[in-house]
Amino acid sequence: MLKKERQAYILHQVHLHNKVLSASLCAEINVSEDTIRRDLQELSDEGKIIKVHGGALSHSFNEMSFPVNGVYSQNLKKIIAQKAISLIGNGMFILTSGGTTIIEMARSLPPPLKATFITGSIPAVLEYMQHPNIEVIMIGDKISKNSKITVGSEAIAKIKQLKADICFLGTNAIDLHHGITDNDWEVVQLKKAMIESSKKVVSLAIAEKINTVQPIQVCAIKDIDLMITELPIESEILKPYKSAGVQVA
Amino acid sequence: MLKKERQAYILHQVHLHNKVLSASLCAEINVSEDTIRRDLQELSDEGKIIKVHGGALSHSFNEMSFPVNGVYSQNLKKIIAQKAISLIGNGMFILTSGGTTIIEMARSLPPPLKATFITGSIPAVLEYMQHPNIEVIMIGDKISKNSKITVGSEAIAKIKQLKADICFLGTNAIDLHHGITDNDWEVVQLKKAMIESSKKVVSLAIAEKINTVQPIQVCAIKDIDLMITELPIESEILKPYKSAGVQVA
DNA sequence: CAGGTTTGTGCGTTTTTATGCAGGAAAAGG
DNA sequence: CCTTTTCCTGCATAAAAACGCACAAACCTG
Numbered sequence: 001m002l003k004k005e006r007q008a009y010i011l012h013q014v015h016l017h018n019k020v021l022s023a024s025l026c027a028e029i030n031v032s033e034d035t036i037r038r039d040l041q042e043l044s045d046e047g048k049i050i051k052v053h054g055g056a057l058s059h060s061f062n063e064m065s066f067p068v069n070g071v072y073s074q075n076l077k078k079i080i081a082q083k084a085i086s087l088i089g090n091g092m093f094i095l096t097s098g099g100t101t102i103i104e105m106a107r108s109l110p111p112p113l114k115a116t117f118i119t120g121s122i123p124a125v126l127e128y129m130q131h132p133n134i135e136v137i138m139i140g141d142k143i144s145k146n147s148k149i150t151v152g153s154e155a156i157a158k159i160k161q162l163k164a165d166i167c168f169l170g171t172n173a174i175d176l177h178h179g180i181t182d183n184d185w186e187v188v189q190l191k192k193a194m195i196e197s198s199k200k201v202v203s204l205a206i207a208e209k210i211n212t213v214q215p216i217q218v219c220a221i222k223d224i225d226l227m228i229t230e231l232p233i234e235s236e237i238l239k240p241y242k243s244a245g246v247q248v249a
Numbered sequence: 250m251l252k253k254e255r256q257a258y259i260l261h262q263v264h265l266h267n268k269v270l271s272a273s274l275c276a277e278i279n280v281s282e283d284t285i286r287r288d289l290q291e292l293s294d295e296g297k298i299i300k301v302h303g304g305a306l307s308h309s310f311n312e313m314s315f316p317v318n319g320v321y322s323q324n325l326k327k328i329i330a331q332k333a334i335s336l337i338g339n340g341m342f343i344l345t346s347g348g349t350t351i352i353e354m355a356r357s358l359p360p361p362l363k364a365t366f367i368t369g370s371i372p373a374v375l376e377y378m379q380h381p382n383i384e385v386i387m388i389g390d391k392i393s394k395n396s397k398i399t400v401g402s403e404a405i406a407k408i409k410q411l412k413a414d415i416c417f418l419g420t421n422a423i424d425l426h427h428g429i430t431d432n433d434w435e436v437v438q439l440k441k442a443m444i445e446s447s448k449k450v451v452s453l454a455i456a457e458k459i460n461t462v463q464p465i466q467v468c469a470i471k472d473i474d475l476m477i478t479e480l481p482i483e484s485e486i487l488k489p490y491k492s493a494g495v496q497v498a
Numbered sequence: 499c500a501g502g503t504t505t506g507t508g509c510g511t512t513t514t515t516a517t518g519c520a521g522g523a524a525a526a527g528g
Numbered sequence: 529c530c531t532t533t534t535c536c537t538g539c540a541t542a543a544a545a546a547c548g549c550a551c552a553a554a555c556c557t558g
Binding site: 271272282283286302303 | 533534535536
Binding site: 003032034035038053 | 505506507508509514515516
């Protein structure tokens with residue numbers, strides 16, 4: 001088994017179970033404990049996991065102790081949220097993924113707005129529930145603990161039955177050639193279904209996510225109708241995307 | 250169990266219940282009291298908790314003078330939760346409604362437990378998600394904002410497809426003649442479906458709810474397999490229910 | 499393609515870490 | 529004041545990590 005393969009496998013396991021034991025890994029992959037340890041070390045150096053004695057943990061694991069990570073990008077996300085909200089009209093059916101940008105949008109929804117929001121994201125639902133006038137539809141299925149979203153075939157089947165007016169995707173990585181990409185296979189399946197079931201697809205991405213790539217593709221650039229960032233629309237970074245036919249806001 | 254995991258668990262418990270006893274922790278996690286003490290020491294050094302003789306307290310605890318809706322009923326609910334948990338075995342499929350008693354149960358689930366919990370209650374899901382080993386299935390549908398639960402025909406249809414080992418119902422009112430009753434039509438529909446889809450039906454009710462009635466019936470007394478209260482099983486209040494054939498715990 | 503170099507892997511050995519245990523000190527509570 | 533519980537200290541042990549080394553495969557490079 002190749003090193004990269006092995007590390008990808010480890011990463012996958014970590015994302016899946018939130019933890020891995022060096023011992024069990026070395027039994028599964030059939031390499032020496034030393035090799036595993038070196039892999040974990042590397043992945044940890046790259047910031048992809050957190051190494052601890054006896055194994056490693058997912059980063060999302062102890063994020064609970066570091067509560068609201070950055071006020072940092074919070075403000076940027078508010079800008080994005082405002083732009084996104086301007087697209088929403090009364091009576092619309094809106095599909096949303098999870099992610100902090102989506103949460104920020106949920107918090108900023110104007111109280112008089114009447115619309116129907118559909119999502120599988122628990123944190124998003126919590127925000128939508130606060131709102132006096134919107135209807136909230138929860139997509140049910142097994143809950144993925146690290147992404148805090150319902151995933152699985154039931155959820156996908158349910159989404160496919162819908163036809164939403166607009167779909168907002170929290171975006172982890174976007175790139176001209178690879179389109180929107182992400183690192184959680186199940187979440188990607190969900191997002192794909194959402195894109196298919198929406199008349200209009202909107203990607204919400206803070207600038208630092210632009211021109212980055214993750215392992216799994218969600219959709220190509222051409223599938224995106226609109227891309228929202230905190231940057232001014234004349235920004236150099238966005239020009240290639242405009243040329244590629246993506247509307248930018 | 251990894252050290253970090255353990256500490257995260259302890260931290261979680263502290264935030265949840267505002268206090269932990271070293272003794273109970275060491276029983277739950279199955280490590281020596283010494284280890285727990287060292288963990289508490291570390292967490293305390295990091296300023297995350299306040300260590301005291303016999304256990305630890307949440308930081309927020311001593312700031313806000315006298316806390317929640319009554320430590321009173323909280324403790325009663327813990328007793329109920331413990332009794333309920335004793336019915337749960339590894340590998341079981343468990344349907345639960347919403348309600349504060351259910352939440353208390355969710356918070357008190359022992360970490361090693363592996364089981365699948367199915368619910369439409371958002372607060373319950375939030376608690377279940379914290380647990381390291383259980384699977385959580387969310388029943389999807391429109392969200393009822395005041396009961397924070399998914400309601401509607403989709404949800405009911407989904408529940409009817411299931412056959413759970415056991416069903417825990419948070420109970421608002423229970424009475425010999427009217428059975429379990431409630432005041433929210435949609436929630437009642439949900440509970441009815443849950444009862445139908447479970448091999449065993451357990452009602453969790455604090456004593457003050459016993460012999461009270463609400464407008465809409467969920468089920469008759471005979472449909473309940475087990476009734477859990479904080480009272481000792483010999484209690485006078487429970488005798489009529491025992492006579493009616495309900496098992497009491 | 500020969501020879502050097504880098505990279506990946508495994509194997510001892512040494513160090514560090516995690517945990518439990520025992521016995522005395524300190525605290526809490528009568 | 530006495531008892532019980534909890535806490536601390538040092539020690540023992542086992543597991544895991546780190547380190548250095550060997551060796552082989554892949555990969556330059558002239």
